[in-house]
Amino acid sequence: MMRQRSWKRRLRSTLTGYLFLLPTLLVLGTFLFLPVFYSTYLSFHKVNLLGEVSYKFVRWANFERMSGDERAWIALKNTFSFVVFVVPIQTALALLLASILNAKLRLRNLFRIVFFLPTVTSSAVLTLIFIWIYNANGLLNRLLETVGLKGYNWLGDPGVALKGIMLMNIWSTAPFFMVVFLAALQDIPESLYESARLDGAGRWKQFTAITLPLIKPATFFTVVMGIIGTFQLFDQSYIFSAGSGGPNNSTLTVALLIYQYAFKNMDMGYASALAVILAAVILFMTLLQRQLFREEKLG
């Protein structure tokens, strides 16, 4: 009797689970999964999609080609340094802002709205605005000069171009994660903090002992999405360098490289292979994160 009931229960659970997932799976399946599988399929072929359509199975050839492709390595290096620099700072800044703005502060709402401005703006518009700020005669340099520092040729100098994009990126995506943290912070009952205070715990202790553990899922989200987002950096790099990835490949990200191969060279097979490798790298980093965070298991 008991066994029958639990079998039914599991079936019910499964059905319900998939039913809940159904609309999402339909949409994502058609418009995301399918194209992705198609791209993965393409990565093992030499493809010509424009004109005379042809598919030639070449197994690992595309992947082998990558090891000799200098620009692919540069792109990977650029992207990597971008991720390593941006994600931690972005996460910390988002958490900091959220914590500050969660407390009772005057003009709190005004601050929240102003800080969110960069995220609300599309990245294309932001980049255009930043091209002005980074202009050799522009605001940033003028500011630096008034403080006595030297101005840089942010747009034209390979050494600083990528850093310029990094700064802009942190500034524009931190608020997004700030909102996520704000939502997570709402769910921590005040009573926990109260009892901690009664126990004599200071602000910092409260933060590390109560806040941090309870917002772990949100932190995991922020870090993973941060990694995925920065690994896929395209818009800013494209607009900054007018699609070239220069000066001297300094703003070349993997996503931009993939785009160049896909659309400029019409080499879909190789572009897909690059994308697969990129996905593998991101996946690896995500799994690493998971270990570090040791996520709560279900049930």
Place this chain on the structure above:
Amino acid sequence: MPGSMQRFAWSRAILYALLVLYAAVTLVPFLWALSSSFKPLEEIVSGKINFIPHQFTLQNYYDIFVKEPLFLRWLWNSSLIAVVCTAANILFNSMAGYALARIEFPGNRLMFFLILAVQMIPGQLTIVPAYLIMKNLELLNTYGALMLPMMANAVFVFLMRQFFLQFPRELEEAGEMDGMTRFGIFFRVALPLALPALAAQTIFSFMAAWNEFLKPLMFVSDKSMFTLTLGLNTFKGQYISFWNYIMAASMVFTLPALAIYAFFNRFFIKGITFTGIK
């Protein structure tokens, strides 16, 4: 006592100062964009850096709103798409996130993994197959093409999953004891208490749909079906950028999304969610 009070006041002051500084840094670029939108192209390219326009003009906005006959149509398209997609997103993503977080079923882990994994392929690559799929579904140039791909979003499914993970089980267990089905628990217990996360999702989904550029660019060729982002982008010449129009257009884009955010921001105020648990 007085010493620590003083320290407290100081640290507060510094905090405010930092916040104001950061706010200023954030505002300045937008103030410039705003002021540029009221300048003629002449003044923008002259190289002067002034926040108050010397030749204040409303011509840029006039050209965008009035002279462009399709402007209202584009505004309607974008708004319709954003609203429908946001509503769909809230429902679908939350359901999916809840399932992944709270329902045990075989393949749960796999589904989560897949949803996460597909985001790792850059959109620039998947747009060509997506286009082919659209063509085969005969959805090119339709609202369907603009709405369907954005009705669910892997990122927000992930977000809702994380949110539901940190959700207290007691309420759900109470619901089960009362004989509620999963659906009941979801709609009557979980969802109402997930308001902050839903508010976040509303903001983000709206923004994503509103700012989407690549998909409308590829899927729609009929000018009257353009979204606002597309339509306002046609103000670029082949060799010359019309910064005055671009900035005016940017202001027009940003304001609705900002308004939505300002409105939903109130849901991040404590007190709306449950209290007194444990």
Place this chain on the structure above:
Amino acid sequence: MRKTLSVMLALAVILVMVLTGCSKKSESGASSSPSASSAAPGASASASSSASEEPSRDPVTVSLAGWGSSPEEQELLNQTLDEFRAKYPWITVNYEVIADQYMDVIKTRLIGGEGPDVFYLDAFEAPALIDKGVLEPLDGYVTPEFDVADFEEPLLNAFKANGVTYGFPKDFSTLAMFYNKKDFEEAGIANPPATWDELKEAAKKLTKKEGGKVTRYGFGVAPELARQMYMIQAFGGKVSDEQGNATFASEEGLKGLQLVVDMKNVDGSSGEPKELGAGWGGEMFGQGKASIVFEGNWAIPFIQGNFKDLDFGTAELPAVNGKKGTMAFTVAYVMNKDSKHKEAAWTLLSYLTGKEGMKTWTSKGFALPTRKSVAQELGYDKDPLRAALVAGAAYATPWQAGATLPTITNNFNNQFLDAFLGKQKLADAMKKAQDTANKEIAAGQ
């Protein structure tokens, strides 16, 4: 539970139905529904019919795609299309504007079989598309009255491959020397430089410094291949060879490029716009940050509209190594090979690039006509500002060099900037660019 479930499912189904049904299919339907095409009975796809038979007058819709342009240019195009419709009322033109990333969108549409019937194609991109075999050869459609000989040869050749014409250029611009008359007066220079050596001298005199920082360069440079290609050729170098491999780092090629680099690093008399905070040459020139720039026709309305007080003139580019040279940028109308209305498409294409259509399109001077007769009729060869541009058409190098040019350009631009800024020696930078480009080209074969 069942009730909520069924309600939800019903809603979902309705939603999907509503969305797919309530669509605004484009009126023409030219690209999406084959049934709408009413190809004239008797007019076969083979081109010879157009010359011998009376073309059909059944109503037909043709799609035309182009990129965005300024409101004034849009008006001109609309005017041209209106005149076309007046002459050929049975042909409806569905004009689509592609808001951004023009080539990406065109390529995607061509892959999907939804390409427009007639569309813009830049000479730079032409070889790649011709190679892929997606363009319709046009020689068979040409009639004597179309007067092919009227086109400037270098521009026409940019759209030919193996003697077959795939497009007719609709307009062009070359590079001319824009010089600031007031600056010249101040520096006591009577005439615009006619040779590179004279340019060097003039640039040195025209460079202004304030407190150790340059405030105005004598000569503003755009360090990209699109602008420097003719310098490579000046001493006999070539950007690429017949197989499409990059060859710009040859000794001859380097000689020309070295002249440019030296003016910056040795003479200190030239720089790129970004160094002084300008977006491009036109801005740099207008803001008074350069006394001489090499720019094209588009700069004229830009400067006249935004820098009204600037007193400037144009002249042909200074001769290098005893030869005159300049770049030509041209765009053609091409026809989709898979077009279902080739007759009507040709009628449109030939009108737009014919004497009447071109005259209307280029009447305001935003772009220059590629037909000698139209140029003369509109007086551009005598126009004080545009004469230099028109004269250049006879000896210009079209910005194009085979299907591998995009790859070569990318690598060249990447490294040349470095050399220009003095961070690498020119020879090293160019060798590196050439090798990387060739590796990429080989890998892509």
